Amino acid sequence: NTVFCKTGVALVKRTGDTTNINSLYSSATGLSLDASTGKIDVAASTAGSYWIKYQYTDKTTSCSDTTGVGIKINALPAAVTISYGNTVFCKTGVALVKRTGDTTNINSLYSSATGLSLDGATGKIDVAASTAGSYWIKYQYTDKTTGCSDTTGVGIKINALPAAVTISYGNTVFCKTGVALVKRTGDTTNINSLYSSATGLSLDGATGKIDVAASTAGSYWIKYQYTDKTTGCFDTTGSAIIIHALPTASIAYGTYCARDSAEVTLTGATGGQYTSTSGLVINKTSGTVDLAKSGVGSYWITYSFSNSDGCTDTTGAAITIHALPTASMAYGTYCARDSAEVTLTGATGGSFTSTSGLVINKTSGTVDLAKSTVGAYWITYSFSNSDGCTDTTGAAITIHALPTATIAYGTYCARDSAEVTLTGATGGQYTSTSGLVINKTSGTVDLAKSTVGAYWITYSFSNSDGCTDTTGAAITIHALPTATIAYGTYCARDSAEVTLTGATGGQYTSTSGLVINKTSGTVDLAKSGVGSYWITYSFSNSDGCTDTTGAAITIHALPTATIAYGTYCARDSAEVTLTGATGGQYTSTSGLVINKTSGTVDLAKSGVGSYWITYSFSNSDGCTDTTGAAITIHALPTATI
Incomplete structure (x- = not known):
């Protein structure tokens, strides 16, 4: 061919003597040409028109010639x-x-x-008419201008529908009560189920169970779709049913007291039967309940009835029969304090009333004894039950007056005793907390033996009605102040300070002859008379309690002495002239040679000049003193011959 579609290969065909020649094929770029064989890879070439040059050379002479051919690739x-x-x-x-x-x-x-119902022109597949299986659909499409074609395709699989299944509900007509279960016929081992119907039918889509009671009365078609679990392919079938409405009726009773009778309130279907449990006396035809003969309690009355479709139903109502209320109550005899609770047996929730003077809680029956007037009263209790049945009962109460008394104490210092001031009922008992020493009968407090502090004393007393009460009073016991003073034995010079321990701010006093500062307690020893004294210290505390203490002081007289010397020449010695206490010591300044015991001055050995000689002495009480005298020593005249 000279025209090719861009697919496959094209092989060259040579005409002539090709036994002793070498071949060389060439063409323009874009043509996938094998230069040795002339083979064209059409699929690999670029679409277009080409001139293929063929050069053939004699192997012996090497002479060559050329020829060619034109082709087109679409x-x-x-x-x-x-x-x-x-x-x-x-x-x-x-x-x-x-x-x-x-x-x-x-x-x-x-x-x-074969087996696939395929329209060759449109590609439409009649799946329902095809045989189940897997297919490859080849699609060949051809360019209308060039006549060049290509192919593609797609694989599909057709799965068979599941084997036929049918459903039924046992009956096709139902009364609107209970449930209806589906029954399937056929191979259901590998299928999923889906049930559906019109609105109004209470249908479980997974199980096909019909809640007939919950459905609306009417005719329904139940569609059943069953699907192969493996392939997912499904088919449908169905079943028709009719649901008749139930007859309707309602009855009503109420709550009653156990007397007379109760009539039923019936709405709807008539001609039914009334029944209940044992204990309720009821007319089965009329539904009238004999309340007086029936047992007290709650009952359920069932009314059974039917309609022209033969459908039956029941309804019911509760009835409660309450016993007539009963109650009894009791009070007693009380003292006029606190409150009194009623002892109530039977019906609660009533109302309590009485005459003027008695303060009573109408709801609880509690009597406020303290606020009520003393005397005897009748209390009425009016009560009812939940059925509105009422009754009354009553009880007497007596309130006796409380005895009265008051006591009084005060604030004391911890000495002697304190008597109670009692007004009112006598013969009671006095008590307090630990630490207070009190006579239980008289109320007298031993202040000296009690512990310091504040106490509450309770007085418990009664009267001829056996009513008791208590009253009380506070007592405070303040501690006595404490202090000690000390002096000693002194010589009659200077002053003596007191040694004080404890309460300060007191007053110091003594007998005549002792000069003492009343505030500080300092004794002027020099101005006081020699002798022994007793000093009294009077003191108090912040609570106003006072006390005294004391101490002895002795003042000894000072010893007395005088000495005398004179003016001397520096030879020999000078004797002292001593009057008074002996046995003292003589001292002076440097330069004077003096005997410390005798007071004799060695004039010859002493330096010339004036000196003061001090004499220190004491007495038998250990008191010491000093005195002194001047001495002058003149130098001797000197001469030589």
Whole structure:
């Protein structure tokens, strides 16, 4: 050929004597040409027109010549793909092909294996008419201008529908009560089920169970779709049923007291039967309940009835019969304090009333004894039950007056005793907390033996009605102040300070002859008379409690002495003139040679000048003193001959 579609290969054919020649083929770029053999790879070449030059050379002479041929390669039509939406189908309905690509100038041809019902011109598959199985659909599309064609295809699988199944509900007509279960006939081992019907039928889509009671009365077609679990292919069948409405009726009773009778309130179907449990006396035809003869309690009355379709139903109502209320109550005799609770047996929730003077809680029956007037009263209790049945009962109460008394104490210091001031009931008992020493009968407090502090004393007393009460009073016991003072034995000079321990700010006093500062306690020893004294210290504390303490002081007289010397020449010695205490010591300044015991001055050995000699002495009480005298020593005249 001289014209090719761009597919396959083209082989050269030579005419003439080719036994002793070498061949060389050549052409323009774009042509996939084998230069040795002349073979053309048309599919690999570029579409277009080519001149193929053929040079053939004599192997012996090397002389060559050329010839050639012109060819044209037409492009294949643009690629087209096909699909059917799915690749797997159930054996029902049809499947239409969808082409993708430029299909404006092509002719189409569809083909497949036997068993597939395929329209060769349109590609439409009659799936329902095809045999179940797997198929390859070949699609050949040809360019209308060039006549060049290409092929593509798609694989599909057609699965058979599941084996036929039928359903039924035993009956086709139902009264609107209970449930209806489906029965399936056929191979159901590998299928999924879906049940559906019109609105009004209470149908379980998975199980096919019908809640007949919950459905609306009427005629229904139940569609059953069963699907092969493996292939997903399904088929449908169905069944028709009719649901008749139930007859309707309602009855009503109420809550009653156990007297007379109760009539039923009936709405709807008549002619039924009334029944109940044991204990309720009821007329089966009329529904009238004999309340007086029936047992107290709650009952359920059932009314059974039917309609012209032969459908039956029941309804019911509760009835409660309450016993007539009963109650009894009791109070007693009380003292006028706190409150009194009623002892109530039977019906609660009533109301309590009495005459003026008694303060009573109308709801609880509690009597406020403290606020009520003393005396005897009748209390009435009015009560009812939940059925509105009422009754009354009553009880007496007596309130006795409380005894009265008051006691009083005060604030004391911890000495002596404190008497109670009692007004009112006598013969009671006095008590307090630990630490207070009190006479239980008289109320007298031993202040000295009690522990310091504040206490509450309770006085418990009673009267001839046996009513008791308590009153109380506070008592405070303040500690006595404490202090000690100390002095000693002194010589009659300077002053003596007190050694004080404890309470300060007191007053110091003593007998005549002792000069003492009343505030500080300092004794002027020099101005006081010699002798022994008792000093008293009077003091108090912030609570106003006072006390005294004391101490002895002794003042000894100072010893007395005088000495005298004179004016001397520096020879021999000078004796002292001593009056008074002896046995003292004599001292002076440097330069004077003096005997410390005798007071004799060695004039010859002493330096010339004036000196002061001090004499230190004491007495038998250990008191010491000093005195002194001047001495002058003149130098001796000197001469030599």
